Amino acid sequence: MVNVQESPKVKREVLEVSSEIMSEAGQFLRRNGFIEILPVIISPITDPLNHSVLDASINYYDGQYSLTKSMIFHKQLAVRVFPKIFTFSPNIRLETEDKKSTGRHLIEFTQLDLEVKDAKRDDILTLVENLFVEVFKDLDKKFGKIIRSTNPHFSIPKIPFERVRYLEALEKYGSDFEAILSKQATEPFWLIDIPIEEREFYDRLDGDGKVLADMDLIYPYGFGEAISGGEREHEYEKILYRMSLKGNDQKSLKWYLDEVKKGIPPSAGCGIGIERLTRFVCNLRHVSEARLFAKVPGSLSI
Ligand code: AMP
Ligand code: MG
Numbered sequence: 256m257v258n259v260q261e262s263p264k265v266k267r268e269v270l271e272v273s274s275e276i277m278s279e280a281g282q283f284l285r286r287n288g289f290i291e292i293l294p295v296i297i298s299p300i301t302d303p304l305n306h307s308v309l310d311a312s313i314n315y316y317d318g319q320y321s322l323t324k325s326m327i328f329h330k331q332l333a334v335r336v337f338p339k340i341f342t343f344s345p346n347i348r349l350e351t352e353d354k355k356s357t358g359r360h361l362i363e364f365t366q367l368d369l370e371v372k373d374a375k376r377d378d379i380l381t382l383v384e385n386l387f388v389e390v391f392k393d394l395d396k397k398f399g400k401i402i403r404s405t406n407p408h409f410s411i412p413k414i415p416f417e418r419v420r421y422l423e424a425l426e427k428y429g430s431d432f433e434a435i436l437s438k439q440a441t442e443p444f445w446l447i448d449i450p451i452e453e454r455e456f457y458d459r460l461d462g463d464g465k466v467l468a469d470m471d472l473i474y475p476y477g478f479g480e481a482i483s484g485g486e487r488e489h490e491y492e493k494i495l496y497r498m499s500l501k502g503n504d505q506k507s508l509k510w511y512l513d514e515v516k517k518g519i520p521p522s523a524g525c526g527i528g529i530e531r532l533t534r535f536v537c538n539l540r541h542v543s544e545a546r547l548f549a550k551v552p553g554s555l556s557i
Contacts, residue, residue, distance in 0.1 A: 265544055266537075268401050272394060273533040273545060277343060279393040280367055280527070283386050289339040289369065295329050296345065300511045302327050303503050305455050309349035322347035325526060327457055328511045330370035331487055334522045341369040343529070352553030358541045359479055359531060362550045370524030376468045376486050379523050380445060383472065383482065384414040387443070394536060406538035408441070408476055417444040421453075422466070433473060433480070440475035449485075456497035459486040470525075478535045484525020491515050 281291060297313065297320040304324055311322040326344045333340045344366045354360035371378065391411045394402060402409045424432040424446065433446070448466040449458075461468040469485020488494050494515055498505060505512060533545035543549035550556055 265547055265549070268398070269533060269537050269539065269545060270547065272398055272402065272537055273529065275394060275397060276390055276532055276536070277367070277529060279390045280386055281341070281343075283389045284339075284341045284369065287339070287382070289341050290337045292333055292337075292340050292342045294342045294344045295323055295326055297322060298329070298510075300328050300508055301325070303455060303501075303508075304348070305453065309351065311347050311349050324348050325366060326368050327455075327487075328508075330368060330524055331457075331489070331519050331522060332514055334370050334372040334520055335518075338372040339369075341367060344368045344526070350552040354552040355554075356541075357479075358534070359528075360552055361530060361542055361546075362552055363548075364542070365529040365546075366526035367529055368524070368526045370522050372520045372522050374486075374523040376447070376470060376484075376523055379484055379525055380418075380470065381415070383525060383527070384412070384416055387412050388414055391536075402536060406536065408538070409536065412443055416442065416472070418447050419444055421446050421449045434477070437473050437475065437479050438477040440473070443472055443474055443481065446471045446473055451500070454485075456494065456501045456503055457487055459488050460493070460497065461486075468523075472525075474531075474535045478531070481531055481535065482525050482527045484523070486523040487521070489515070489519050489521045 285291070299318060299320060301321040301323050302325040308324070313320045313322070323344065324346055326342060330340065345363065346366055347363055349362050350360050388411060395411060419436065424436060428435045436444070447470045448461065449469050449471065450466055451460060454467055454469060458467040458469040467485055471480050472482035473479060474481045488497055491512070494512070495505070498508070530542040530545040533539070534542050537545070539545055543551050548557055
């Protein structure tokens with residue numbers, strides 16, 4: 256393979272695979288009735304996340320814009336216009352240096368972010384499983400030989416993926432269950448029903464009020480988290496309640512709350528990390544090898 260960027264070394268073929276992933280995933284979604292919307296880079300509202308990152312905001316006249324950490328709120332508003340939307344959303348999360356060597360974190364990355372009006376979590380699971388099969392089949396056809404030269408495990412994922420309940424896995428394997436299960440697995444699997452304290456306020460609280468109607472997709476062979484998503488809260492009072500449980504500041508999300516008050520539909524969706532998917536397919540050590548101009552937590556680069 257030819258290096259196109261020293262330090263870290265990014266292979267030309269890896270970039271071709273990444274480009275093909277985006278192309279085929281987009282075509283799959285279009286074939287399934289989705290429309291692509293343009294990404295939002297700055298907004299007065301952005302994802303509060305469930306972990307802290309350094310501030311990334313810009314003063315503008317008498318207000319402030321945040322650089323987009325995810326497009327969750329914009330997706331919820333966009334499904335008022337089109338019932339099935341997707342976007343390749345560039346996200347800025349100024350992660351701290353301790354995330355430098357996880358292999359999975361950049362401070363600028365891209366999510367294939369999708370949302371479906373009136374959908375349930377399980378609709379999204381099925382959609383993503385089919386998307387993975389189509390993308391992997393296409394990659395096999397066009398790049399199979401080159402991918403297998405660096406990834407002996409490359410294969411078309413078998414669907415449906417196994418569904419593992421978060422709390423059951425926690426009880427069986429302890430707090431490190433995700434890493435343990437990811438290392439043991441030879442196929443991607445879903446972690447479902449994630450406890451309320453592990454996630455942001457916007458994923459819908461299910462049944463007994465302890466777990467959410469949401470999920471993560473976990474890659475096998477130790478590659479870890481691939482996707483997060485779920486059903487969303489859409490009722491104003493419930494959203495306020497969930498924000499109060501998390502201690503989210505209502506003032507900073509005023510623009511969002513004003514729209515919720517006018518009415519947003521129920522929806523479900525997810526975000527697929529493109530660099531992580533490329534890393535998994537090409538069996539790369541670190542996501543910084545999965546794109547040009549990668550920015551690793553804790554240092555500056557072009
Ligand atoms: P989240 O909803 O925060 O889990 O983000 C959705 C997806 O984006 C994750 O499952 C990852 O695939 C990807 N992602 C999140 N944070 C990062 C990061 N710092 N670097 C690279 N990819 C990320
Ligand atoms: Mg996540």
